[in-house]
Amino acid sequence: MLTERPLSIELLMLRAQQLRGYSLGALANELKISLPTESLHGKGAAGQLLELVLGATAGSLAQPDFQELGVELKTIPVNMDGHVLESTYISKVPLHSLTDLTFEGSELWGKLKKVLWIPIITEKDLAITERIIGDAVLWQPSMQEALIIRKDWQELMDMVAMGEIEKITAKIGQVMQIRPKAANAKALTRAVGPEGYSIMTLPRGFYLRSNFTQHILDTALSLL
DNA sequence: GTCTGATCATTT
DNA sequence: AAATGATCAGAC
Numbered sequence: 001m002l003t004e005r006p007l008s009i010e011l012l013m014l015r016a017q018q019l020r021g022y023s024l025g026a027l028a029n030e031l032k033i034s035l036p037t038e039s040l041h042g043k044g045a046a047g048q049l050l051e052l053v054l055g056a057t058a059g060s061l062a063q064p065d066f067q068e069l070g071v072e073l074k075t076i077p078v079n080m081d082g083h084v085l086e087s088t089y090i091s092k093v094p095l096h097s098l099t100d101l102t103f104e105g106s107e108l109w110g111k112l113k114k115v116l117w118i119p120i121i122t123e124k125d126l127a128i129t130e131r132i133i134g135d136a137v138l139w140q141p142s143m144q145e146a147l148i149i150r151k152d153w154q155e156l157m158d159m160v161a162m163g164e165i166e167k168i169t170a171k172i173g174q175v176m177q178i179r180p181k182a183a184n185a186k187a188l189t190r191a192v193g194p195e196g197y198s199i200m201t202l203p204r205g206f207y208l209r210s211n212f213t214q215h216i217l218d219t220a221l222s223l224l
Numbered sequence: 225g226t227c228t229g230a231t232c233a234t235t236t
Numbered sequence: 237a238a239a240t241g242a243t244c245a246g247a248c
Contacts (some may be wrong), residue, residue, distance in 0.1 A: 036245080043244055044229030051229080062227080087239085089230060119234080124232095170240045180241060187225070202242090203226075210238085 001145035003031070005055040009069050010209045015054060015167070024049055024120070025129025035128050043130045046120045050133075062091070062107045064114075067196075071138075072111040076213055077120045078134065080116060082221075084214040085122070090149060091203040093178055093190035098161045103150045108206050115139050117217065137220040145175075152176040163192045165201055175212035181205030 003220030006012035019027070028035045031053060036042030050056075055072050056065040065073040077085040089105045102178055103109055119134030141149060152173040161166055170177045180202045 007232060039234070041244065043231045044246080047229045076232080089228095092227070176241085177239085180243085181227095181230095182241060183225090183239075183245090189225075 002126055003053055003055050004143065005057075006066070007017070007086050012017065012071065012116065013136065013138055016116060018133055019053065019118070019133045021131060022133045023131060024133070025099060025127075027133070028129070033143045037127070039125065039128055045075075045128050046131065047073075048097050050075055050118055050164065062110075066116075070114050072115045074115055075118050075120050077122050077125055077131075078217070078218070080121060081129070082119075082217070084104075084210040085124075086178070086200050087179075087207040088213050089181065090176075090206045090208060092181065093156075093160065093206055094188060095160060095165060095199065095201065095204065098192065101131060101157065101161075103153050106153065108153060109149075112141060117213070117220075121219065135221065135224075137217055138221060139216050142154070150205075156206075161192065163194045163196060165193075165199075165204070168204075170207075173209070175209055177207050177209060178204045179207055 006015060024035060028049060031049075033049075033052070035045050035049070051073060052063060052191075057067065064071055072087055074090055079085055079186065091111055115138075116138040117139060119137075121134050122130050122131040152175060156168065156173060156178050159165070168178050170179045172178070176177065182203045185202065187201045187203060188200040190198050199216045
């Protein structure tokens with residue numbers, strides 16, 4: 001089983017497609033690594049396993065997983081009917097030092113320009129080891145999709161810049177939303193508050209709504 | 225604490 | 237059932 005960094009998108013796709021049908025348990029066995037037993041304690045296990053086997057850069061960089069290829073890797077849980085089960089975290093939301101921020105230069109857009117989606121076929125409470133790798137999909141947003149993403153980003157970031165982070169709920173945004181992204185309620189970070197003063201608040205993340213990622217997967221699969 | 229990888233648990 | 241808000245694990 002190869003784990004080196006792929007030299008081209010074609011090689012990356014080839015390798016990803018070869019993983020179809022593997023269970024996460026079988027894959028972990030080949031790599032001689034162990035997986036968490038309970039899903040409550042293995043939330044990121046699928047993504048980390050796929051990063052390892054596909055040769056992604058580990059680490060906490062604000063850059064795509066395959067930086068040279070401009071590709072971000074995302075596992076996405078779907079049930080046996082192909083139904084997307086969860087929203088997808090994309091990137092952290094900048095909450096301070098917001099001058100000169102543009103959509104084109106944002107961390108979010110850097111990751112959404114090109115995404116390799118790897119469906120993980122599962123059901124609630126199914127052991128992590130029993131989950132199955134599905135058909136990989138390489139996605140680039142269409143012009144229309146990109147415009148909607150940019151509109152959501154601007155609406156949300158306008159509120160952040162205006163010091164209205166505490167007014168933002170997950171209901172805002174057509175295909176994307178802002179939600180907490182923290183270890184727990186005690187993890188606070190600095191943000192722009194009302195009147196421009198600094199406040200402490202929960203870290204936030206950008207998430208793609210599941211109906212949007214469902215559309216991405218459905219569109220790709222309809223072309224096969 | 226700040227990031228990555230996400231899913232869980234409760235409300236709607 | 238779907239959506240929202242909260243949380244789990246690990247690297248640094």
